Amino acid sequence: EAGVTQFPSHSVIEKGQTVTLRCDPISGHDNLYWYRRVMGKEIKFLLHFVKESKQDESGMPNNRFLAERTGGTYSTLKVQPAELEDSGVYFCASSQPSGSWAEAFFGQGTRLTVV
Protein backbone atom coordinates (compact mmCIF):
# COMPACT_ATOMS: atom_id res chain seq x y z
CA GLU A 1 0.00 0.00 0.00
CA ALA A 2 1.35 3.43 -0.96
CA GLY A 3 2.24 5.78 1.87
CA VAL A 4 1.81 9.53 2.01
CA THR A 5 3.52 11.08 -1.00
CA GLN A 6 4.56 14.67 -1.47
CA PHE A 7 5.59 16.58 -4.58
CA PRO A 8 8.04 18.05 -5.26
CA SER A 9 10.73 16.79 -2.91
CA HIS A 10 12.69 20.01 -3.34
CA SER A 11 11.79 23.47 -4.61
CA VAL A 12 13.97 26.53 -4.94
CA ILE A 13 12.18 29.75 -5.84
CA GLU A 14 12.87 33.44 -5.72
CA LYS A 15 11.28 35.76 -3.22
CA GLY A 16 7.94 36.97 -4.57
CA GLN A 17 7.25 33.90 -6.66
CA THR A 18 4.49 31.37 -6.12
CA VAL A 19 4.96 27.74 -5.17
CA THR A 20 2.41 24.96 -4.85
CA LEU A 21 3.11 21.87 -2.82
CA ARG A 22 1.07 18.73 -3.23
CA CYS A 23 0.24 15.91 -0.84
CA ASP A 24 -1.42 12.60 -1.63
CA PRO A 25 -2.56 10.95 1.59
CA ILE A 26 -3.00 7.26 2.21
CA SER A 27 -6.19 6.05 0.56
CA GLY A 28 -9.13 6.10 2.96
CA HIS A 29 -7.53 8.55 5.39
CA ASP A 30 -10.00 11.35 6.03
CA ASN A 31 -7.61 13.34 8.20
CA LEU A 32 -4.89 15.28 6.42
CA TYR A 33 -2.42 17.57 8.14
CA TRP A 34 0.21 20.02 7.03
CA TYR A 35 3.22 20.69 9.23
CA ARG A 36 6.35 22.75 8.75
CA ARG A 37 9.86 22.54 10.15
CA VAL A 38 11.86 25.73 9.88
CA MET A 39 15.62 25.99 10.38
CA GLY A 40 15.91 22.61 12.13
CA LYS A 41 13.52 23.63 14.86
CA GLU A 42 10.40 21.86 16.05
CA ILE A 43 7.80 20.59 13.62
CA LYS A 44 4.86 22.98 13.78
CA PHE A 45 1.25 22.37 12.90
CA LEU A 46 -0.21 24.39 10.04
CA LEU A 47 -3.68 23.00 9.42
CA HIS A 48 -5.96 20.00 9.49
CA PHE A 49 -8.48 18.79 6.93
CA VAL A 50 -11.24 16.31 7.59
CA LYS A 51 -12.14 15.17 4.10
CA GLU A 52 -12.48 18.42 2.13
CA SER A 53 -13.26 20.64 5.11
CA LYS A 54 -10.73 22.69 7.05
CA GLN A 55 -11.08 21.52 10.63
CA ASP A 56 -8.37 23.70 12.12
CA GLU A 57 -6.17 26.24 10.38
CA SER A 58 -4.88 27.98 13.46
CA GLY A 59 -1.27 27.25 12.55
CA MET A 60 -1.28 28.97 9.16
CA PRO A 61 1.27 31.80 9.42
CA ASN A 62 -0.55 34.41 7.32
CA ASN A 63 -2.79 34.90 4.31
CA ARG A 64 0.02 34.20 1.86
CA PHE A 65 -0.61 30.53 2.56
CA LEU A 66 -3.63 28.83 0.99
CA ALA A 67 -4.46 25.16 1.45
CA GLU A 68 -7.08 23.22 -0.44
CA ARG A 69 -8.26 19.65 -0.52
CA THR A 70 -10.52 19.18 -3.51
CA GLY A 71 -12.91 16.26 -3.21
CA GLY A 72 -11.31 15.16 0.01
CA THR A 73 -8.45 13.43 -1.75
CA TYR A 74 -5.11 15.13 -2.40
CA SER A 75 -4.25 18.50 -0.93
CA THR A 76 -2.26 21.48 -2.14
CA LEU A 77 -0.52 24.17 -0.17
CA LYS A 78 0.17 27.34 -2.10
CA VAL A 79 2.51 30.08 -0.95
CA GLN A 80 1.97 33.37 -2.78
CA PRO A 81 4.08 35.47 -2.74
CA ALA A 82 6.88 33.51 -1.09
CA GLU A 83 9.13 35.23 1.44
CA LEU A 84 12.57 34.24 2.72
CA GLU A 85 11.19 33.11 6.09
CA ASP A 86 8.95 30.57 4.34
CA SER A 87 11.98 28.36 3.73
CA GLY A 88 11.78 25.05 5.50
CA VAL A 89 10.56 21.49 5.15
CA TYR A 90 6.82 21.08 4.70
CA PHE A 91 5.41 17.77 5.86
CA CYS A 92 2.05 16.30 5.12
CA ALA A 93 0.51 13.58 7.26
CA SER A 94 -2.69 11.56 7.16
CA SER A 95 -4.59 9.40 9.58
CA GLN A 96 -7.74 7.31 9.70
CA PRO A 97 -11.11 8.88 10.40
CA SER A 98 -11.66 10.43 13.80
CA GLY A 99 -13.00 8.04 16.41
CA SER A 100 -10.47 5.34 15.69
CA TRP A 101 -7.12 6.23 17.11
CA ALA A 102 -4.28 5.68 14.76
CA GLU A 103 -0.98 7.38 14.47
CA ALA A 104 -0.50 9.88 11.68
CA PHE A 105 1.67 8.75 8.78
CA PHE A 106 4.01 11.33 7.38
CA GLY A 107 5.24 11.96 3.89
CA GLN A 108 8.92 12.54 3.14
CA GLY A 109 8.45 16.29 3.07
CA THR A 110 9.05 19.06 0.56
CA ARG A 111 12.12 21.16 1.17
CA LEU A 112 11.32 24.72 0.13
CA THR A 113 14.12 27.23 -0.29
CA VAL A 114 13.23 30.85 -0.99
CA VAL A 115 16.18 32.92 -2.21
Place this chain on the structure above:
Amino acid sequence: DQQVKQNSPSLSVQEGRISILNCDYTNSMFDYFLWYKKYPAEGPTFLISISSIKDKNEDGRFTVFLNKSAKHLSLHIVPSQPGDSAVYFCAARGPGNMLTFGGGTRLMVKP
Protein backbone atom coordinates in the same frame (compact mmCIF):
# COMPACT_ATOMS: atom_id res chain seq x y z
CA ASP B 1 5.41 29.31 24.09
CA GLN B 2 6.58 25.78 23.46
CA GLN B 3 4.19 23.22 24.95
CA VAL B 4 6.44 20.24 24.24
CA LYS B 5 10.16 20.52 24.90
CA GLN B 6 13.13 18.28 24.31
CA ASN B 7 15.95 19.95 26.17
CA SER B 8 18.77 17.80 24.82
CA PRO B 9 19.48 18.59 21.17
CA SER B 10 21.83 15.63 20.88
CA LEU B 11 22.82 12.42 22.63
CA SER B 12 25.72 10.06 21.97
CA VAL B 13 25.61 6.47 23.20
CA GLN B 14 27.80 3.42 22.76
CA GLU B 15 26.33 0.46 20.90
CA GLY B 16 24.73 -2.02 23.28
CA ARG B 17 24.11 0.55 26.00
CA ILE B 18 20.84 2.21 26.92
CA SER B 19 19.67 5.42 25.22
CA ILE B 20 17.34 7.64 27.24
CA LEU B 21 15.59 10.50 25.47
CA ASN B 22 13.57 12.95 27.52
CA CYS B 23 10.58 15.16 26.84
CA ASP B 24 8.62 17.64 28.96
CA TYR B 25 5.20 19.12 28.29
CA THR B 26 3.06 21.83 29.82
CA ASN B 27 -0.49 21.17 28.59
CA SER B 28 -2.37 18.76 30.84
CA MET B 29 -5.04 18.34 28.13
CA PHE B 30 -2.78 16.16 25.98
CA ASP B 31 -4.19 12.63 25.97
CA TYR B 32 -1.61 10.69 23.96
CA PHE B 33 2.11 10.96 23.61
CA LEU B 34 4.13 9.65 20.72
CA TRP B 35 7.70 9.24 19.66
CA TYR B 36 8.70 9.63 16.04
CA LYS B 37 12.00 8.76 14.45
CA LYS B 38 13.37 10.72 11.53
CA TYR B 39 16.18 9.90 9.15
CA PRO B 40 17.67 12.60 6.90
CA ALA B 41 15.55 13.43 3.83
CA GLU B 42 12.67 11.33 5.12
CA GLY B 43 9.49 12.13 6.96
CA PRO B 44 9.04 11.23 10.63
CA THR B 45 7.97 7.64 11.21
CA PHE B 46 5.91 6.54 14.16
CA LEU B 47 7.81 4.57 16.77
CA ILE B 48 5.77 4.11 19.94
CA SER B 49 2.96 5.82 21.82
CA ILE B 50 1.46 5.93 25.28
CA SER B 51 -1.94 6.93 26.55
CA SER B 52 -2.13 9.50 29.31
CA ILE B 53 -3.83 6.91 31.53
CA LYS B 54 -0.80 4.63 31.47
CA ASP B 55 2.70 5.05 32.84
CA LYS B 56 4.61 2.58 30.69
CA ASN B 57 4.42 1.04 27.24
CA GLU B 58 6.95 -1.42 25.88
CA ASP B 59 7.58 -2.61 22.33
CA GLY B 60 10.66 -4.71 21.82
CA ARG B 61 13.76 -2.63 22.50
CA PHE B 62 11.68 0.53 22.99
CA THR B 63 9.93 1.56 26.19
CA VAL B 64 8.17 4.82 26.87
CA PHE B 65 7.60 6.01 30.42
CA LEU B 66 5.10 8.70 31.37
CA ASN B 67 5.15 10.66 34.62
CA LYS B 68 1.97 12.73 34.55
CA SER B 69 2.59 14.55 37.80
CA ALA B 70 5.92 15.78 36.48
CA LYS B 71 4.57 16.22 32.92
CA HIS B 72 7.56 14.25 31.71
CA LEU B 73 8.05 11.32 29.40
CA SER B 74 11.08 9.41 28.30
CA LEU B 75 11.99 6.91 25.61
CA HIS B 76 14.38 4.11 26.51
CA ILE B 77 16.14 2.14 23.82
CA VAL B 78 18.00 -0.93 24.98
CA PRO B 79 20.23 -2.21 23.65
CA SER B 80 21.06 0.68 21.35
CA GLN B 81 22.12 -0.16 17.80
CA PRO B 82 23.92 1.95 15.18
CA GLY B 83 20.77 1.84 13.04
CA ASP B 84 18.95 3.71 15.81
CA SER B 85 20.97 6.82 14.96
CA ALA B 86 18.38 9.41 13.90
CA VAL B 87 16.49 12.44 15.17
CA TYR B 88 13.78 11.52 17.66
CA PHE B 89 10.75 13.75 18.08
CA CYS B 90 8.44 13.65 21.04
CA ALA B 91 4.85 14.63 20.17
CA ALA B 92 1.67 15.13 22.14
CA ARG B 93 -1.84 14.73 20.80
CA GLY B 94 -4.43 17.40 21.46
CA PRO B 95 -7.96 17.97 20.16
CA GLY B 96 -8.68 16.79 16.62
CA ASN B 97 -5.67 14.50 16.55
CA MET B 98 -3.41 17.54 16.17
CA LEU B 99 0.16 16.81 17.19
CA THR B 100 2.44 19.24 18.99
CA PHE B 101 6.08 18.37 18.53
CA GLY B 102 9.22 18.96 20.50
CA GLY B 103 12.37 20.25 18.83
CA GLY B 104 13.92 16.81 18.43
CA THR B 105 16.98 15.04 19.85
CA ARG B 106 19.68 13.74 17.56
CA LEU B 107 20.78 10.30 18.76
CA MET B 108 24.13 8.95 17.66
CA VAL B 109 24.90 5.34 18.48
CA LYS B 110 28.60 4.60 18.11
CA PRO B 111 29.74 1.10 17.12
